[in-house]
Amino acid sequence: MPIAIVSLASLLGCLIVTTMLATPTKTAPRYTVYRTPAFRSVAAEPSHAKLLLKSMPPAAAPSANNIVMMNNKPNEVMPEYYISASLPVASQGVVRIKMTNPMSKFRIYINSKSESSAGVTPLYCLEVNETSVILLNHNNDALTSVLASTSDRKAVREKNNDVYYWLSLDKKNSVLKYGKGEATQALTLLRYDVPVGAFLPDLKYVGLSVSDTKIMTKVLIYELPVTFQLPPNxxxxxxxxxxxxxxxxxxxxxxxxxxxxxxxxxxxxxxxxxxxxxxxxxxxxxxxxxxxxxxxxxxxxxxxxxxxxxxxxxxxxxxxxxxxxxxxxxxxxxxxxxxxxxxxxxxxxxxxxxxxxxxxxxxxxxxxxxxxxxxxxxxxxxxxxxxxxxxxxxxxxxxxxxxxxxxxxxxxxxxxxxxxxxxxxxxxxxxxxxxxxxxxxxxxxxxxxxxxxxxxxxxxx
Structure with a gap:
């Protein structure tokens, strides 16, 4: 089971939780996790502000023509390391992770259990690689697991750089969103509208395919999903x-x-x-x-x-x-x-x-x-x-x-x-x-x- 050591320090106005990941083969590394209180909002994107990056439209239903082709090994799964912090509300919120110079693809998982899904148990999985970003409902490489994807160069993995990658789960509106940097509507790079009644329930546990703390340096968890852009005015x-x-x-x-x-x-x-x-x-x-x-x-x-x-x-x-x-x-x-x-x-x-x-x-x-x-x-x-x-x-x-x-x-x-x-x-x-x-x-x-x-x-x- 994961072990959590809690302190009162905070760099971002939230609770720091130094965690140890459940790992299948070796001593678990330590990570710093920030749980940030969400803001209350009454506002959408302001008309007086000029958005210079357009939000992505809803992704089309997956088909052979609009998804990025996956590995030809459908039963191959990536490692799952789960941290002790979890989403405050099941299947709702944002996980924002700072990755430093990742040299290969990585995955972020939101699971109903803090244990490996073995590529069989349904979960939401975000894969970021050098040429594409893929949303999946299983941790495997099966074509049928793909929900949506993009090959937009702004969305893909960046080498030699420190970048925040985030995944938003919005169960009330049945939407998954992905972006980089601040977790806001304006910086959404991929969106998938889950069919009504099909949104996975009881997802709380946050996992990663990376165990090196020199690569994955921060995890921030927000209570509310990315919906409206709170105006600066x-x-x-x-x-x-x-x-x-x-x-x-x-x-x-x-x-x-x-x-x-x-x-x-x-x-x-x-x-x-x-x-x-x-x-x-x-x-x-x-x-x-x-x-x-x-x-x-x-x-x-x-x-x-x-x-x-x-x-x-x-x-x-x-x-x-x-x-x-x-x-x-x-x-x-x-x-x-x-x-x-x-x-x-x-x-x-x-x-x-x-x-x-x-x-x-x-x-x-x-x-x-x-x-x-x-x-x-x-x-x-x-x-x-x-x-x-x-x-x-x-x-x-x-x-x-x-x-x-x-x-x-x-x-x-x-x-x-x-x-x-x-x-x-x-x-x-x-x-x-x-x-x-x-x-x-x-x-x-x-x-x-x-x-x-x-x-x-x-x-x-």
Whole structure:
């Protein structure tokens, strides 16, 4: 039987379970499994956001013409190693697995028992190989076991890369989905609609054909399946209309995790604004004053492009629950942008105080992934968010040619995260993964003092 050793640490706002796999021939390896609370959602894909990757249509029923040909050994089965963590709800949820440089095909199993199916007992099986991805209902190579498949190059196994592969079971809607990166509707690469009444019941146990922990490094289990794409646009519950609920174009803070709600309660109020005289002073200083000179020096010090710099103005002190000081006013000159980056596996809320900010979202922080799957623009007053498992990887850019942008960013680790990774990982100018510790360019008081010294701000605020 599998053995579970449970700790309270968490990197993604969830319970870490260090597991040992049941293995038929040798000592079981250890894995790290994260069980993540699911979000409540009222929304579908937002119309204001441009989806850059199309979701796959329902797969056709298997036939000799639309499936990938299998091995000619129909009774050959692959190994099944089962972890101690299981789906919270039978036949429902998502299993998301990080694979590092897999050199051969692998399979993910969802079974009704934590023991080998021997290729006979029905289960749901996902095979990912170099040329195709296949959904099966048995762990064998029989043509009759194939439910659906795709040879889309975006879907297949990647060598020399760290990639999350996920499988979603949705028993209520009788749908199986597969994708890469974040487990979202927009990143679905294969879908199969199970015939009504044929969805396999009582599937809870998660297994893999891989036993090497250097290859399979993380397993994340989500309670809810991939259905709607929770929009990145947050509005006050006071503004929600019946049409908003019907159309699913927005979400409210009540649909988001507690950590996001805590941050939102601080910055969402009507008085958290950038006053006009301060905004005017910042604009002038960014154009030809001390803030402009500061950015030139910052680009030289960091050996990066000038357009990849922005100013971090911190408010308050580091209270220990976030990567760096939790509240940061960021100033974005015209045409400036961040690199593609992540946020320490933390939660965040972003509010636009002046101008507008463009956000492009990526399935993961990976040198091979430079094409976003979602593109959104947030105007003054707009609010967005990110979580450890949704919208965690993005790039911000001020696309305006005439006005700067100011955003207030706030961060918070998951309540049960005892790791507190203190860095933001990003892709540098050489498309290499790097990291930086969130720092302070100015405090808010120092910024106002500088603007006053320049003669751009007549009195302190």
């Amino acid at each position: 947050v509005i006050s519950s006071d503004l929600v209309t019946l049409d908003d609920i019907e159309n699913g174009l927005i979400t409210t803070i009540g649909n988001l995790p507690t950590e996001c709600q805590m941050l939102y309660s601080v910055v969402a109020g009507p008085n958290v604004v950038l006053q006009n005289d301060i905004a005017t002073a910042i604009q002038l200083s960014l154009k030809s004053g001390e803030l402009s000179k500061f950015l030139v020096k910052k680009a030289q010090d960091h050996k990066c492009k000038l357009t990849e710099t922005y100013i971090r103005v911190t408010l308050g002190m580091d209270q220990g629950y976030s990567p760096g000081i939790p509240f940061v006013l960021e100033l974005w000159p015209t045409g400036h942008n961040s690199p593609i980056h992540q946020h320490s596996g933390a939660f965040a809320v972003i509010k636009v105080l002046h101008g507008s900010i463009n956000c492009t979202y990526y399935s993961d922080l990976n040198p091979a992934i430079t094409t976003p799957y979602l593109d959104c623009n947030f105007p003054t007053g707009g609010v967005t968010y990110l979580t450890p498992s949704l919208y965690q990887t993005h790039m911000l850019k001020n696309k305006s040619t005439t006005d700067f942008c100011a955003t207030i960013q706030c961060y918070r680790y998951a309540s049960d995260d005892t790791t507190h990774y203190e860095y933001f990982d990003y892709l540098d100018d050489n498309n290499k993964r790097s990291r930086f510790a969130p720092s302070t360019d100015f405090t808010y008081t120092e910024l106002k003092n500088l603007l006053k010294k320049e003669g751009l701000l007549k009195k302190m605020k």
